[in-house]
Amino acid sequence: MFKISEFSKLSQVPAKTLRFYDQIDLLKPAYTDQQSGYRYYKSEQLLDLHRILAFKDLGFTLEQIKQLLNDNVSTAEIRGMLRLKQAELHSLIQSEMERLRRIEVRLEQIERKSDSLSHCEVVVKKVEPLMVATLKETTSRANIPGLFEEIDEYLKWNGIPLPVPHIVMWHGCPECESSIDLEIACPIPRKLQDTARFRTMELPELTVAAVTHISRPDMDTPVSIDLGSWIEENGYQISPEMPSREIYLSPQEGNKLWYVTESQMPILRAGFMQ
The missing domain is CATH 1.10.1660.10 (Multidrug-efflux Transporter Regulator; Chain: A; Domain 2)
Structure with a gap:
């Protein structure tokens, strides 16, 4: 011994x-x-x-x-514990990769501060009713590009020419990380057949405070600060019933991760709801 x-x-x-x-x-x-x-x-x-x-x-x-x-x-129990640990590590890696992407985006945003498009001007405008195909999901913001690809495939299958703008409607809990209630929508010229995954609907007419900027769909953007300050200072209130929207108009040339984006916040005149 x-x-x-x-x-x-x-x-x-x-x-x-x-x-x-x-x-x-x-x-x-x-x-x-x-x-x-x-x-x-x-x-x-x-x-x-x-x-x-x-x-x-x-x-x-x-x-x-x-x-x-x-x-x-038993061997089966050991195998089960190993698989649980494997799933746990996959989840941790995904979470850390998303954190890494957020850091990379923040660095890119800092580099873009001098870009003329980064100086946000808020405008009030009326948005006309719009027929769209939609895909609703509870997910993380990091998965939005994949949802864009999924709805594009549905549109191509139905003979709708691409590219089309992608609209993200935020129904609830944008701070919930992996449990955001959102809806992807794309304008369409005609009604399509609904499926278990997709449906056709008409977005209502809205009055919005809007700002155009450069952003990535898989990362949050600080323009909500500009919108919030402007709404407070100009006697408006945020509509409690309508979701905010982000419209990804076109990818930036040379960098397909970044889009020319219009963020829209539905608004009402202060006191209108009383």
């Missing part, structure tokens, strides 16, 4: 860690001297220790590892 110092050197795991594993019943010494308290380990315990380190490397907690090392845990 090996003293804890020898087992530590052999396994390259600190003695402090081995003592902790003993305390939580994760890896008990083969023998503990009751008088001196010295811990002794057998060489075959290296296999258990390596399994612990392997599961730890995969991201399992020590409590989960104890369960995985239990003799009563």
Whole structure:
């Protein structure tokens, strides 16, 4: 048998860690001297220790590892725990990739500050009724480009020539990250056959405060600050019943991720709702 110092050197795991594993019943010494308290380990315990380190490397907690090392845990149960961890890591990677994209967009927005289109001017205008094909989804903003592609395929299948502007209508919770209630809409010249996924509808006439700027559909934009300030300063109120809209008119030349965009906020004269 090996003293804890020898087992530590052999396994390259600190003695402090081995003592902790003993305390939580994760890896008990083969023998503990009751008088001196010295811990002794057998060489075959290296296999258990390596399994612990392997599961730890995969991201399992020590409590989960104890369960995985239990003799009563079946191969099917271990497989299930590994698949759950796999799904958890996929979700984490996706979340961090979206965070990385947001950082990249912020950097690009900083670089674009001198762009003439970045100086936002708010205008009030009437939006006429418009027939559109729509696709409603509860999702994250990062998935909007994919929804654009999906509705484009539906339009092509129905013989509608592309490209067409894409309208995003925000029905609720734009700050909910992965649970945003939104609707993608595209103008169409005629009524199309509804499906389980798509429907034809007419958007109503609206009075909106609108601002044109450069943005990406998969990232939020700070122009809502300009719209909010302008609405407050000019005696308007935001319509409580109509969703705000972003109209992605055309991709920027040389960079298809960025669009010339018109953000529209439905408004009423202050006091109109009383």
